Amino acid sequence: MAIRMGEKILDLLFPRFCLLCGRENTYLCPDCFSKIKTYASPFCPYCRSRSPEGTICPSCKKYLTGFVAAGSYKDKRLKEVIKTFKYKFVKELANPLALLIFKFLKENQEVEFFKNPLNFLIVPIPLHKRRERERGFNQAEEIGKQLSPLLKIPIKTDILLRRKNTKPQVKLKKEERKKNIKDAFIINPKIDISSLKDKKIILLDDVFTSGSTMEEAAKVLRDRGIKEIWALAVAKE
Ligand SMILES: [Zn+2]
Ligand SMILES: [Zn+2]
Numbered sequence: 093m094a095i096r097m098g099e100k101i102l103d104l105l106f107p108r109f110c111l112l113c114g115r116e117n118t119y120l121c122p123d124c125f126s127k128i129k130t131y132a133s134p135f136c137p138y139c140r141s142r143s144p145e146g147t148i149c150p151s152c153k154k155y156l157t158g159f160v161a162a163g164s165y166k167d168k169r170l171k172e173v174i175k176t177f178k179y180k181f182v183k184e185l186a187n188p189l190a191l192l193i194f195k196f197l198k199e200n201q202e203v204e205f206f207k208n209p210l211n212f213l214i215v216p217i218p219l220h221k222r223r224e225r226e227r228g229f230n231q232a233e234e235i236g237k238q239l240s241p242l243l244k245i246p247i248k249t250d251i252l253l254r255r256k257n258t259k260p261q262v263k264l265k266k267e268e269r270k271k272n273i274k275d276a277f278i279i280n281p282k283i284d285i286s287s288l289k290d291k292k293i294i295l296l297d298d299v300f301t302s303g304s305t306m307e308e309a310a311k312v313l314r315d316r317g318i319k320e321i322w323a324l325a326v327a328k329e
Pocket of ligand 1: 112114115
């Protein structure tokens with residue numbers, strides 16, 4: 093009861109409105125959430141061929157084993173939700189974004205880590221300390237915290253560190269992206285990475301742009317003996 097009262101008072105002080113239709117008392121109403129389109133099935137992010145298990149085809153494979161995104165960044169509603177979450181700092185939107193991934197996976201139960209979550213770990217793509225301080229949170233980590241109990245896969249946020257404060261990939265041209273992200277990640281020196289050698293890692297981010305960020309992070313993990321690394325994103329650009 094006390095919590096409810098607190099929520100009511102907060103609603104009066106800071107009224108919430110659905111960011112897409114303006115309905116009161118929510119940041120994203122169920123109607124607008126249900127209108128966000130999810131992909132029909134997983135596909136290879138590089139050649140777009142269908143892949144029900146979510147694995148990247150052998151001829152396109154670099155460091156990532158598999159790739160899953162719930163929807164397209166071209167979907168205006170999804171883009172608006174992600175932008176409000178990240179750039180207007182509406183942390184609460186992590187929940188519907190995690191639910192969108194979960195919805196996609198329930199419709200695509202052949203995806204390997206959904207079918208057999210054993211030994212998988214969710215590792216959100218880290219932000220540079222300075223960017224995280226400015227935003228007040230790491231968007232990938234917030235989505236990961238909501239997603240972890242849904243998938244029954246633990247989340248680990250202290251494996252990767254970002255040492256370069258890179259420019260946002262979305263704002264760069266294709267050829268600039270690779271250069272921008274190169275050597276951006278390191279393994280946290282305080283972590284005993286050899287204790288994780290039997291783990292499979294799911295790198296999580298809000299948007300999968302060209303794949304350079306995920307591949308770069310996967311490369312660092314692979315260099316240290318992690319054999320299976322997946323990329324999971326809410327949206328594919
Ligand atoms: Zn709405
Ligand atoms: Zn391919």
